Amino acid sequence: MPLSEFEVIRRYFTHPAPGARLGVGDDAAIVAARRGMELVVTTDMLIAGRHFVRGTDPRRLGHKALAVNLSDMAAMGAAPRWATLALALPQADARWLAAFSAGFMATARRNRVALVGGDTTRGPLAICVQVIGEVPRGRALTRDGARAGHDIWVSGTLGDAALAVAAARGKLKLAPSDRARVQSRLDAPRPRVELGQRLRGVAASAIDISDGLLADLGHICERSGVAAVIEFERVPRSAVLRKHLDRPAARAALLAGGDDYELLFTARRSRRAAISRLARRVKARLTRIGRTVKAGGARVTVLGRDGRPLRVEETGFDHFA
Ligand code: ADP
Numbered sequence: 001m002p003l004s005e006f007e008v009i010r011r012y013f014t015h016p017a018p019g020a021r022l023g024v025g026d027d028a029a030i031v032a033a034r035r036g037m038e039l040v041v042t043t044d045m046l047i048a049g050r051h052f053v054r055g056t057d058p059r060r061l062g063h064k065a066l067a068v069n070l071s072d073m074a075a076m077g078a079a080p081r082w083a084t085l086a087l088a089l090p091q092a093d094a095r096w097l098a099a100f101s102a103g104f105m106a107t108a109r110r111n112r113v114a115l116v117g118g119d120t121t122r123g124p125l126a127i128c129v130q131v132i133g134e135v136p137r138g139r140a141l142t143r144d145g146a147r148a149g150h151d152i153w154v155s156g157t158l159g160d161a162a163l164a165v166a167a168a169r170g171k172l173k174l175a176p177s178d179r180a181r182v183q184s185r186l187d188a189p190r191p192r193v194e195l196g197q198r199l200r201g202v203a204a205s206a207i208d209i210s211d212g213l214l215a216d217l218g219h220i221c222e223r224s225g226v227a228a229v230i231e232f233e234r235v236p237r238s239a240v241l242r243k244h245l246d247r248p249a250a251r252a253a254l255l256a257g258g259d260d261y262e263l264l265f266t267a268r269r270s271r272r273a274a275i276s277r278l279a280r281r282v283k284a285r286l287t288r289i290g291r292t293v294k295a296g297g298a299r300v301t302v303l304g305r306d307g308r309p310l311r312v313e314e315t316g317f318d319h320f321a
């Protein structure tokens with residue numbers, strides 16, 4: 001017996017929502033921000049064939065659909081609280097739905113996010129998640145706070161997710177264990193939710209790296225009216241990526257690969273000690289890769305080992321390019 005829309009919602013998407021006044025089941029949800037907080041709202045779509053390949057593990061997809069929004073919360077320094085989920089499904093496949101909702105809900109619970117509503121319809125597979133979070137009034141991190149002379153920092157390592165895409169497209173051959181490792185960076189990103197909140201008052205500007213280091217750093221520069229100089233050798237890379245650095249696809253992944261969901265932020269030099277302490281506290285690697293300078297000339301310059309600018313053609317991912 002095929003599942004009805006209402007059965008799908010009841011079985012897979014109706015969960016207790018302790019942080020909400022009213023969750024799934026009415027015409028709309030009701031939530032309240034705590035005293036002194038403002039709301040931070042973000043949404044992201046994942047479309048089959050564009051953002052993921054058909055046949056992607058539904059549990060990982062459920063996780064990722066929420067995780068990419070949590071990463072936006074992290075970049076704003078916000079605590080995620082509530083989510084809505086709009087789903088277009090070609091058919092109501094019970095096994096797919098069970099795995100997808102399990103992946104989604106596991107990540108929701110781990111991050112104390114309540115699923116409070118959504119929409120379910122038949123159509124080509126598409127997933128649209130909205131997350132609402134809270135931040136103390138006036139304290140959100142934004143892209144426009146960088147000033148000339150700041151350090152530029154990134155969390156974790158960059159490029160593995162894009163390396164997985166390159167391998168899937170046959171641009172590069174990886175050993176099976178390396179392939180699995182980078183594939184999990186692509187399918188199961190770990191948004192820096194705690195780090196983002198702890199960066200409030202420490203970072204001057206922040207963004208999450210979803211379109212690639214150069215593009216996302218470019219966004220900070222544009223919004224802040226500064227330029228950036230980074231050193232190629234300092235850009236943090238995994239052991240797998242390092243093995244393949246002689247390949248153009250690997251260098252492109254490092255500088256311009258999307259989907260890493262690490263945080264990029266700028267901070268005054270005087271924050272260095274605080275940032276080192278923070279790195280230990282949240283058990284994240286935080287690496288200083290360069291500095292911001294006055295605007296004029298190239299928006300982002302990448303220096304090579306010899307201190308001379310590299311010619312960089314890969315500038316990130318643009319859906320309409
Ligand atoms: P309406 O037609 O009034 O929009 P729906 O029948 O679409 O109501 O939805 C009924 C309830 O189920 C609403 O509370 C809605 O937010 C929720 N809902 C629908 N689809 C989902 C979903 N995929 N995930 C979570 N909640 C959902």
Ligand code: MG
Nearest residue numbers: 027118119120
């Ligand atoms: Mg509806």
